[in-house]
Amino acid sequence: MRMSNGVEWALHTLLNLDMLGGGPVGSGRLAQAHALPASYLNKQLQHLVRAGLLVSVPGPRGGFRLARPLADTTLRDVVEAIEGDARLFQCTEIRCCGSIGELTPRPTTACAVKLAMQRADDAWRQALEAQTLADIREELDRTPHIGRAVRSALG
Amino acid sequence: MRMSNGVEWALHTLLNLDMLGGGPVGSGRLAQAHALPASYLNKQLQHLVRAGLLVSVPGPRGGFRLARPLADTTLRDVVEAIEGDARLFQCTEIRCCGSIGELTPRPTTACAVKLAMQRADDAWRQALEAQTLADIREELDRTPHIGRAVRSALG
DNA sequence: GGCTTACTACTCGGATACTGCTTGTCCGAGTTCAGGGGG
DNA sequence: CCCCCTGAACTCGGACAAGCAGTATCCGAGTAGTAAGCC
Numbered sequence: 001m002r003m004s005n006g007v008e009w010a011l012h013t014l015l016n017l018d019m020l021g022g023g024p025v026g027s028g029r030l031a032q033a034h035a036l037p038a039s040y041l042n043k044q045l046q047h048l049v050r051a052g053l054l055v056s057v058p059g060p061r062g063g064f065r066l067a068r069p070l071a072d073t074t075l076r077d078v079v080e081a082i083e084g085d086a087r088l089f090q091c092t093e094i095r096c097c098g099s100i101g102e103l104t105p106r107p108t109t110a111c112a113v114k115l116a117m118q119r120a121d122d123a124w125r126q127a128l129e130a131q132t133l134a135d136i137r138e139e140l141d142r143t144p145h146i147g148r149a150v151r152s153a154l155g
Numbered sequence: 156m157r158m159s160n161g162v163e164w165a166l167h168t169l170l171n172l173d174m175l176g177g178g179p180v181g182s183g184r185l186a187q188a189h190a191l192p193a194s195y196l197n198k199q200l201q202h203l204v205r206a207g208l209l210v211s212v213p214g215p216r217g218g219f220r221l222a223r224p225l226a227d228t229t230l231r232d233v234v235e236a237i238e239g240d241a242r243l244f245q246c247t248e249i250r251c252c253g254s255i256g257e258l259t260p261r262p263t264t265a266c267a268v269k270l271a272m273q274r275a276d277d278a279w280r281q282a283l284e285a286q287t288l289a290d291i292r293e294e295l296d297r298t299p300h301i302g303r304a305v306r307s308a309l310g
Numbered sequence: 311g312g313c314t315t316a317c318t319a320c321t322c323g324g325a326t327a328c329t330g331c332t333t334g335t336c337c338g339a340g341t342t343c344a345g346g347g348g349g
Numbered sequence: 350c351c352c353c354c355t356g357a358a359c360t361c362g363g364a365c366a367a368g369c370a371g372t373a374t375c376c377g378a379g380t381a382g383t384a385a386g387c388c
Contacts, residue, residue: 033254099309117162139271194374313386314388326376340360
């Protein structure tokens with residue numbers, strides 16, 4: 001149960017785009033910034049476009065730019081854009097199968113195991129939602145040479 | 156990023172073992188209880204043995220029995236026994252790669268993205284740890300026919 | 311009759327194939343820009 | 350000199366393979382129980 005690398009790529013790319021300002025940047029240069037496979041990064045950024053976090057501009061001088069300020073984008077938005085919004089734990093209702101399932105009437109209440117795992121899932125998503133990319137950007141700005149390097153590499 | 160089915164299987168199996176009392180139960184019967192593939196369930200239960208949640212008894216009349224009361228086993232114990240204790244988000248330090256990485260000195264502080272994701276990870280694990288299997292057992296006992304069915308199917 | 315011993319049946323445990331998803335790559339559709347020709 | 354048109358280059362977007370973890374299965378090692386043989 002490992003999260004896709006695309007989440008890390010997406011987060012750093014969003015932060016880089018914010019440090020550069022408004023203009024669109026192509027996936028090729030964004031990939032070069034962190035030595036990532038360009039086409040595959042492009043694929044991940046398409047997920048962010050569909051989720052409304054990025055806007056894509058076709059043609060020469062095109063690329064991707066932020067759809068809204070980083071303060072309005074939470075970690076949860078990014079994770080769910082890449083990974084989907086499926087639950088970490090998927091209940092397959094095995095309580096209704098096999099010899100035990102046949103000996104019990106159709107349950108009317110939700111599976112207690114499922115509910116317990118969902119509580120943890122909710123805590124995770126809530127913690128993700130409580131942190132915006134602007135918070136991380138602020139953290140990064142404590143070391144100013146990072147922003148300078150980004151502008152120097154991509155600007 | 157989906158959790159393995161083995162977690163669900165392990166949780167229900169642990170609960171079933173507790174409802175039956177102390178004696179060891181073979182993986183064949185435990186699997187039959189929920190119509191699961193026996194050998195594969197066996198593999199998952201081996202993980203629980205290595206984690207110290209179960210004790211295995213070889214030979215005829217052998218099987219698996221609980222190593223300790225359910226009140227001493229948390230959801231986190233089970234999840235980490237099956238899935239391992241690796242972080243959901245694994246930072247690959249791409250900030251040090253590519254053209255940006257070459258323009259920045261070796262960072263002395265931890266990656267801000269990594270830290271933010273770890274905070275959510277910690278919230279998840281904490282929520283898992285706050286719930287014991289005894290709590291779920293208590294929830295299940297609200298509908299007594301479940302326990303009767305388990306004892307009737309496996310006892 | 312009681313004890314020892316060999317055998318059988320049943321269990322866990324790990325080694326061995328198979329499947330689906332994540333990862334990675336490639337090519338086509340669309341758009342902007344530049345340059346040349348015409349008015 | 351200005352405008353229009355054609356072509357080329359560059360971008361995103363989705364379709365097409367490769368690698369790997371999760372899934373499923375099988376067989377061997379070991380043990381408890383049983384039954385037969387011996388004292």
